[in-house]
Amino acid sequence: MAALLEVEHLRIEFPTRRGTLVAVDDVSFSIDEGEVLGVVGESGAGKSLTGTAIIGLLEPPGRVAAGEIRLMGRRIDDLPYEEIRKIRGKQIGAVFQDPLTSLNPLYSVGRQLIETIQTHTDLSPTQARTRALELLQEVGIPAAERRVDHYPHQFSGGMRQRVVIALALCVNPKLVIADEPTTALDVSIQAQIIALLKRLCRDHGTAIMLITHDMGVIAETADRVAVMYAGRIAEIGPVRSVIKEAKHPYSHGLMGSIPKINDTKERLDQIEGSMPRLTEIPPGCAFNPRCPHVFERCRVERPELLDAGATRASCWLYAHG
Amino acid sequence: MAESPRPLVKVSGLARYFDVSAPWLNRVLDGQPRLILRAVDGLDFEISKGETLALVGESGCGKSTVARLVVGLYRPSTGSIVFDGVDMAGLGGRAEMAPIRRRLQMIFQDPYASLNPRWRVSAIVSEPIRAFRLIEGESKIVERVGQLLRQVGLSPVDGEKYPHEFSGGQRQRISIARALSSQPEFLVCDEPTSALDVSVQAQILNLMKDLQRQLGLTYLFISHNLAVVRHIADRVGVMYLGRLAEIGPKTTLFTLPRHPYTRMLLDTIPDLDMTGCKRTPVAGEVPNPINPPSGCAFHPRCPFANDRCKTERPEPKANETGSITACHAVEEGRPPAGPLPAAAA
Numbered sequence: 001m002a003a004l005l006e007v008e009h010l011r012i013e014f015p016t017r018r019g020t021l022v023a024v025d026d027v028s029f030s031i032d033e034g035e036v037l038g039v040v041g042e043s044g045a046g047k048s049l050t051g052t053a054i055i056g057l058l059e060p061p062g063r064v065a066a067g068e069i070r071l072m073g074r075r076i077d078d079l080p081y082e083e084i085r086k087i088r089g090k091q092i093g094a095v096f097q098d099p100l101t102s103l104n105p106l107y108s109v110g111r112q113l114i115e116t117i118q119t120h121t122d123l124s125p126t127q128a129r130t131r132a133l134e135l136l137q138e139v140g141i142p143a144a145e146r147r148v149d150h151y152p153h154q155f156s157g158g159m160r161q162r163v164v165i166a167l168a169l170c171v172n173p174k175l176v177i178a179d180e181p182t183t184a185l186d187v188s189i190q191a192q193i194i195a196l197l198k199r200l201c202r203d204h205g206t207a208i209m210l211i212t213h214d215m216g217v218i219a220e221t222a223d224r225v226a227v228m229y230a231g232r233i234a235e236i237g238p239v240r241s242v243i244k245e246a247k248h249p250y251s252h253g254l255m256g257s258i259p260k261i262n263d264t265k266e267r268l269d270q271i272e273g274s275m276p277r278l279t280e281i282p283p284g285c286a287f288n289p290r291c292p293h294v295f296e297r298c299r300v301e302r303p304e305l306l307d308a309g310a311t312r313a314s315c316w317l318y319a320h321g
Numbered sequence: 322m323a324e325s326p327r328p329l330v331k332v333s334g335l336a337r338y339f340d341v342s343a344p345w346l347n348r349v350l351d352g353q354p355r356l357i358l359r360a361v362d363g364l365d366f367e368i369s370k371g372e373t374l375a376l377v378g379e380s381g382c383g384k385s386t387v388a389r390l391v392v393g394l395y396r397p398s399t400g401s402i403v404f405d406g407v408d409m410a411g412l413g414g415r416a417e418m419a420p421i422r423r424r425l426q427m428i429f430q431d432p433y434a435s436l437n438p439r440w441r442v443s444a445i446v447s448e449p450i451r452a453f454r455l456i457e458g459e460s461k462i463v464e465r466v467g468q469l470l471r472q473v474g475l476s477p478v479d480g481e482k483y484p485h486e487f488s489g490g491q492r493q494r495i496s497i498a499r500a501l502s503s504q505p506e507f508l509v510c511d512e513p514t515s516a517l518d519v520s521v522q523a524q525i526l527n528l529m530k531d532l533q534r535q536l537g538l539t540y541l542f543i544s545h546n547l548a549v550v551r552h553i554a555d556r557v558g559v560m561y562l563g564r565l566a567e568i569g570p571k572t573t574l575f576t577l578p579r580h581p582y583t584r585m586l587l588d589t590i591p592d593l594d595m596t597g598c599k600r601t602p603v604a605g606e607v608p609n610p611i612n613p614p615s616g617c618a619f620h621p622r623c624p625f626a627n628d629r630c631k632t633e634r635p636e637p638k639a640n641e642t643g644s645i646t647a648c649h650a651v652e653e654g655r656p657p658a659g660p661l662p663a664a665a666a
Contacts, residue, residue: 042518186379191589257523
């Protein structure tokens with residue numbers, strides 16, 4: 001199947017007075033149509049920045065310094081503001097972490113939906129309202145006819161996130177970037193939202209880039225997963241392989257450090273130290289100071305993504321020949 | 322339990338109500354009633370020495386209020402908290418509280434907000450030592466601070482730095498060092514790892530377990546993460562709208578959950594082993610605690626609810642499995658074993 005989104009050698013920089021910070025460095029991946037790609041990593045790993053760069057919402061002074069982002073073969077990272085606005089919302093939808101701040105508190109949810117629908121299609125106001133109602137019903141808002149004129153503060157957190165999902169899906173985009181969509185929600189609501197996202201994307205054939213730090217959410221939802229570390233992809237592959245038999249020492253340690261509900265081991269595996277700050281990324285492999293398998297080459301030469309069985313890992317352990 | 326020696330902490334009938342009414346004038350003019358939020362509404366539990374009791378629940382269930390009540394940051398509306406034989410609600414002023422305060426300490430969720438940014442780490446860690454006059458002499462205090470920092474995995478030279486120079490996990494280590502500096506027996510931890518990344522969370526959980534073993538600490542651990550709770554706790558209490566739905570030993574609660582809410586929570590957690598697995602997400606949300614449902618607060622979401630649940634509030638009853646459950650359905654043997662049916666919306 002043709003790749004829907006291709007990201008190649010993406011590099012995001014922040015020029016500062018004390019030099020340029022490289023927040024995302026040489027990140028390449030692709031998402032197929034209808035596929036769910038999970039992106040995990042600790043805070044500061046660059047996962048959200050990658051997402052914002054794809055929808056063209058990178059805030060200055062942050063900038064895409066190198067690489068290409070292509071949607072359906074068309075390059076979108078260098079488009080002028082007006083052009084990217086047409087793509088954003090119509091072809092790429094977005095769901096952010098905090099549903100309260102991604103909705104305008106001064107407009108009713110119906111008006112926000114109608115506005116988005118009318119921006120991207122030529123439906124009449126009445127048709128747009130009907131579509132908005134359908135959407136609210138589809139995302140499981142009870143009594144949608146009444147709720148459509150309510151304001152965001154009248155909804156609970158879970159219901160607000162449903163509205164945000166309705167907004168993201170209102171003109172049937174090809175791709176939804178979901179940045180920590182369940183992090184602000186309670187566990188029982190989290191499960192509802194994940195199930196909803198999965199169902200909608202299956203029904204509409206929408207691809208999702210699911211950014212989260214919660215491996216559990218990824219395990220349930222994603223087809224493939226990319227593990228990010230210090231602005232680079234450490235490992236990428238089918239979700240089952242990455243969880244069960246992670247090849248990169250970082251993703252392996254990360255899986256071991258997650259407490260599991262059915263596991264009664266006394267101590268969690270722990271990775272010593274913490275992720276380096278952007279100013280202190282070591283030469284070679286960024287993980288080398290914490291890596292239990294580190295050897296000389298790791299300290300000087302930076303590994304590319306290499307084939308490591310079912311997944312691809314950027315680790316010299318998998319360099320053959 | 323009668324057979325065990327006196328528990329370190331015994332909480333009975335604990336309740337805390339907050340008045341969230343509109344101002345008096347508005348109430349009089351608009352004829353609005355008084356609004357009382359029952360954050361914690363009748364809680365009984367005990368914690369033995371050296372044990373970890375975890376309280377889990379969704380946001381708004383009152384678990385953090387319990388933490389603040391137990392350390393004395395709030396006064397209970399009714400009920401008692403007996404710490405090592407002394408009823409804390411009966412203590413009057415600061416002077417009477419001081420000897421108890423030294424023996425219990427708290428670790429907060431947000432290590433960015435709970436450390437004074439303008440103090441050096443050594444001042445933060447030594448504050449309880451100075452406040453309780455535990456050690457005389459500056460050089461001895463410095464030595465003790467260094468020892469505490471080493472104990473939590475930092476270096477004594479870190480005492481000269483300010484909190485902003487540390488990462489989230491390191492800051493939480495500083496919070497732990499500060500809590501340990503008064504040599505407490507009992508630590509109340511309110512979501513201590515929720516703000517941290519998973520690999521750092523593992524470090525902090527391992528550290529807390531090590532310290533418990535070395536120092537014989539007793540923990541009250543508040544969390545919303547059941548997997549974390551399973552890892553750290555000996556006994557677990559599941560809270561729903563200010564009440565305990567179920568409390569029992571960890572293994573019983575996780576392998577043989579009785580209360581429908583506990584079963585629902587266990588069913589909904591996304592887990593690494595559940596890849597591609599089909600689940601029935603539970604309908605409904607936590608109701609508003611200002612106006613909780615009548616009878617059992619869980620009945621609108623419960624697949625086994627009947628008319629009795631709507632009118633009569635269930636009292637906690639001991640099960641044959643060793644846990645205590647507040648549920649009419651469990652008492653009458655209504656819920657079938659096996660997976661939960663999907664609840665009505």
